[in-house]
Amino acid sequence: MNPRVAITGVGIISSIGNSVEANLSALLNKRPGISRVQNFATTQKDSIWVGEVKLTNAELVDMLGLPHSNNFTRTALLGCYAAKQAVQSAGITLPNDYRTGIISSTSVGGMDYTERYFYRYLDDLSVQPYITSHDAGDSSHKIADYLGIKGFVSTISTACSSAANAIMMGARLVQAGRVDRIIVGGTDALSKFTINGFKTLMILSDEFCKPFDNNRKGLNLGEAAAYLVLESEQVVKKEKKQVLAYLSGYGNANDAFHQTASSDNGEGAYLAMRKALEVAGLSPDEIGYINVHGTATPNNDLSEGRALQRAFGDSVPLFSSTKAFTGHTLAAAAAIEAVYSILSIRNEVVFPNLNFDTPMSEINLVPQTELVYRPIKHVLSNSFGFGGNCSTLIFSQA
Amino acid sequence: MTPQGIWRPSFFEEAVPIDSPITAAIQPSYKALIPPALIRRMSRGIKMGIFAAQQALDEAGVSTPEAIIVGTGLGCSEDSEKFLRTILDNDEQFLTPTSFIQSTHNTVAAQIALRLACQGYNFTYVNRSVSFESGMLDAMLQIHSGEVANVLVGGVDEISDHTYSLLQRIGYIKPDGVNESIKTSQTQGVNYAEGATFFLLSGERTAESYAELVDVHIINSVGEDEITATISGFLQGNGLTSHDIDIAILGINGDKAFDSYYFPVQEQLTNADVLYYKHLIGQYDSCSAFAPAVAATVAKHGAAQPILRWQGRPQRPVKNILLYNQYRGKDHSLLLVRTC
Structure with missing residues (x-):
């Protein structure tokens, strides 16, 4: 450990x-x-x-x-x-x-x-x-x-x-x-x-x-x-510092599929999430909220959705993309979403995925669209980039 | 990949010091490694990176590394410039994606991963002259912690016309028409170039091992009067004193204003044979990636080739090698290499 x-x-x-x-x-x-x-x-x-x-x-x-x-x-x-x-x-x-x-x-x-x-x-x-x-x-x-x-x-x-x-x-x-x-x-x-x-x-x-x-x-x-x-x-x-949260897990993998597109089954994303869970010593069902990469491109969301299903099976935790609030802030995205993940733990709240109406036809996954207040111990945050770069961070309650 | 051509056994015997403000790396044939359509589309940085990475893997006898880490100061500058010119020249119209796709800093690491189908850890550091050393530190920590058994680490930077001409304009690169080597340098600025150098680091000593990377230290800002204390601290942390260093490989580049950082270090390392290398490969952000290649060669052969020697000191058996580099007084790096 x-x-x-x-x-x-x-x-x-x-x-x-x-x-x-x-x-x-x-x-x-x-x-x-x-x-x-x-x-x-x-x-x-x-x-x-x-x-x-x-x-x-x-x-x-x-x-x-x-x-x-x-x-x-x-x-x-x-x-x-x-x-x-x-x-x-x-x-x-x-x-x-x-x-x-x-x-x-x-x-x-x-x-x-x-x-x-x-x-x-x-x-x-x-x-x-x-x-x-x-x-x-x-x-x-x-x-x-x-x-x-x-x-x-x-x-x-x-x-x-x-x-x-x-x-x-x-x-x-x-x-x-x-x-x-x-x-x-x-x-x-x-x-x-x-x-x-x-x-x-x-x-x-x-x-x-x-x-x-x-x-x-x-x-x-x-x-x-x-x-x-x-x-x-x-x-x-x-x-004697006050700890806001702990960084408990991280995983990095490469999709090795295409310079800009993600693979159909989200292999890189899946590997990054699995590695992060392993480093954190957590089982998938201990994750209370996922702040997904969720850029809203046709390719990313389907690929990430499939990776979520592979990593979490039938019980994908509550998840949302906060990019409808901020836009996709590229290199800064994982940092602002790290802040949102910490806020989620500290305020015991899942932030809504705005602008969502219709579930994807290919997979059975619906993001959280309303605020939900509930205790959250661990948040998993995904960030993926061109070049097949896939990264996952896990934040845990202090 | 260097202005002296590719890495080969006779490299230092055949090398000739460069004396032009900007020298391109001699390009090999890429046909055996990259499909023809891609050879045309890829910038030199991507191709040089792929080539040097494959050479390192071949020498180590490893087909797919467990992790890939690349350091680059300016990234895929050629494609960035190309895309930017089209935006500016055509008022944001008639654009095609290829140069944008290849312009991201992580393109080289990504293309190597894609080629090798390597789904492991993949990182790109972009912090001026410690871009490569950041990668070395990362790789070393992961091997020490047992996360991975081996890592492919490299540094790559390519010449891009406009960016290099701007660096000439502000005096970082010597002006056109000046032909000075590092030893004869009188004017402001330095001789720039481009290149790619890759290593396979492994947790196990093998028959192919050149040397052992013992430690890496990076410090952003340190005064000329503090550098020897910094080095002493680094050596002490590794159970050594300044007298234990047999070879010092310094990043001397002919810049009168900043080479003074290296003078007290030469005095400090009383027993070290002092080597330099930028007279052969030129200056660029990740050029210090070549220093461990020098160290590795010296460690393997037990002595330095004459062309590398900056200061003639009696040579003694080689055990501890210290590498020190900085650029314009910033981004200092220390690497400790030991024979194995």
């Missing part, structure tokens, strides 16, 4: 709120954050719906107290905002004597600025400071510097499963005694790059997304950032 990993802080910014409390309130009041794109110009504006954070970059810069002359991308700004909240919520002042690290994740990195200045970079000195903000590691470095973390800093990019893997590696480092504390999560800003990318794959819906519905047309993209503070049992004991 691996040593347990405590979660002692959470921070989040998404289209349904700029704090943990605001996100919880939106979830409990069935208030989605899906709208048209406002923060930047795109010709796709009127044909898609997105989960956009209604704060401009300038507003975020002010809220973070950054100098007006900076080279923070939106991905870094959202990341700093959520990571700072997480550290505050854990009651930590940095720097301190504990070995503290950060593992962030992003899919788009600094693409929001690259697509703005791509050609101008060549001869416009005023925008050139953003050149080094392009790579995926930049936002993690910015967050580390902003928080005052000098030790272990790394970044993961495994498409839409990224943050789950950041959380997983963070847990591994705590368990191996490599760090005392680690901030883990992900951040992704909306960009023309991703909007058009998903558009060419024809998996963007022109309506509000309908996860697990028979008539689902695709996903709504979103932007967000969320981080958890993971701490070792020793630090928790020594500092």
